[in-house]
Amino acid sequence: MTDQKTMxxxxxxxxxxALPMLxxxxxxxxxxxxxxxxxxxxxxxxxxxxxxxxxxxxxxxMESGEQKCDIxxxxxxxxxxxxxxxxxxxxIPSKGFTKIGFLTGPFIKLTDRLSxxxxxxxxxxxxxxxxxxxxxxxxYVIGGAVAAIGNYDRIGSFxxxxxxxxxxxLSIKDGPCATVTVRDHKLTAAPGRNGDxxxxxxxxxxxxxxxxxxxxxxxxxxxxKQTITMRGMISMLDNINRILDRVGLxxx
Numbered sequence: 228m229t230d231q232k233t234m235x236x237x238x239x240x241x242x243x244x245a246l247p248m249l250x251x252x253x254x255x256x257x258x259x260x261x262x263x264x265x266x267x268x269x270x271x272x273x274x275x276x277x278x279x280x281x282x283x284x285x286x287x288x289m290e291s292g293e294q295k296c297d298i299x300x301x302x303x304x305x306x307x308x309x310x311x312x313x314x315x316x317x318x319i320p321s322k323g324f325t326k327i328g329f330l331t332g333p334f335i336k337l338t339d340r341l342s343x344x345x346x347x348x349x350x351x352x353x354x355x356x357x358x359x360x361x362x363x364x365x366x367y368v369i370g371g372a373v374a375a376i377g378n379y380d381r382i383g384s385f386x387x388x389x390x391x392x393x394x395x396x397l398s399i400k401d402g403p404c405a406t407v408t409v410r411d412h413k414l415t416a417a418p419g420r421n422g423d424x425x426x427x428x429x430x431x432x433x434x435x436x437x438x439x440x441x442x443x444x445x446x447x448x449x450x451x452k453q454t455i456t457m458r459g460m461i462s463m464l465d466n467i468n469r470i471l472d473r474v475g476l477x478x479x
Contacts, residue, residue, distance in 0.1 A: 229476050232275055233379040235305035237477055238312045239276035240291075240416070241371025242345070245364050246280060247287045248418050249341050252360045256340050257285045259333045266329055269296035275305045282333065298323030298330065352437075362437045363403045369440065370397055370405030370416035372474045373467065377414040383470045388412050390466040393425030395459075397467075399436050400429055407467065426459030428467070442475065 249256045260282050271277040271293050279294035280287055293299075299322040302308040310316030320327065343351065344361040345368065352358045376383035377390070390409050398404035398420070406421040407414055430436040431454040438444040439455075446468075449455040457464050 230380055231305040231309060233375055233383070234477055235272055235275045235308050236375035236379055237372045238309055239270065239272070239278050241368045241375060242312060242341070243270070243278070243280070243338075244289060244371045244416075245341060245345075245367050246337060247289055248364060248367055249337065249344070250286045252363060253340065253344070256337055259336050259340075260287065261285045263333065266298070266326060267294065267296040268323075268329075268334065269293050269299040270302070270308070271299065272302045272305055272308045275302070275308065282329075282337075287337075296322070298326050358437070359433060362399075362433050362440065365440050366397065366399065366403055366405050366436065367416075367418045368478070369471075369474055370407055370418070372478060373397075373407055373470050374414040374416040376473050376477065377409075377470045380473060383473050386466040386469040387414055390414075390463055391425075391460065393460065393463060394422040395463055395467050396420060396424040396427045396429075398427060398429045399433050400431055402433050402436075409463070424459060426461075426463040426467070427457070428464060429456050429458075431455070446471075 250260065261284060263282060263284060265281060265283040267279055267281045269277065269279045277293050279290045279292065279296050298320050300318045300320050307316050311318050344364050347357065347361045352361065377387035378384060390412060392410050395407045395409070396404050397407065404420045405416060405418055407416050408422070430439065435444070435449065435454050439446060439449065446455060450457065
């Protein structure tokens with residue numbers, strides 16, 4: 228069973244939350260914003276998530292909540308916001324009609340580029356650079372999904388309620404890392420190795436990480452073979468693992 232509110236938080240802070248890193252990792256994405264005057268887009272869901280994305284010359288930043296913006300798109304339900312992500316709902320701005328060209332131009336192209344990485348074909352993944360960027364972005368989306376599921380999914384929040392405060396690194400050896408921070412049983416996620424971790428889950432290689440993300444290998448087998456290593460506070464890792472088990476239900 229999945230939950231629309233949890234899915235909305237995953238879509239906002241996991242999927243769309245990968246846009247800033249997309250612009251850093253992908254030259255085609257950055258080129259869509261090169262020379263652009265800064266423009267801020269607020270997406271706000273009633274009884275759900277809200278975030279403000281600022282697109283400037285070659286890059287993007289994201290802030291949680293409703294911030295000062297040039298374009299605002301409200302959603303009356305989590306289902307409608309999720310529908311926008313799925314392409315079944317057309318969003319209507321409540322502010323910024325004169326800037327609609329940004330939505331129908333650069334923004335759509337950016338989200339299409341992100342989708343190409345997150346739903347990559349086998350032929351796309353044959354290119355090593357594309358493979359690496361796609362897998363790194365997936366790691367960040369999974370980090371965001373862990374936080375959303377721990378905070379809002381009924382089963383995930385039970386695991387979060389048993390997780391002590393601290394920082395967990397979900398990392399690829401000699402590669403990228405997603406940081407999950409637990410404070411008062413609430414989870415937040417961010418790209419990079421942020422802070423001193425109390426626990427670390429590390430994949431032996433980017434190829435292994437990809438195989439896990441795609442469901443081609445079993446995580447318990449990998450732990451047994453020590454191609455996934457875990458160190459630090461075991462109780463944190465146990466509960467984060469339980470939350471990770473639910474990520475596939477939402478991101479399938």
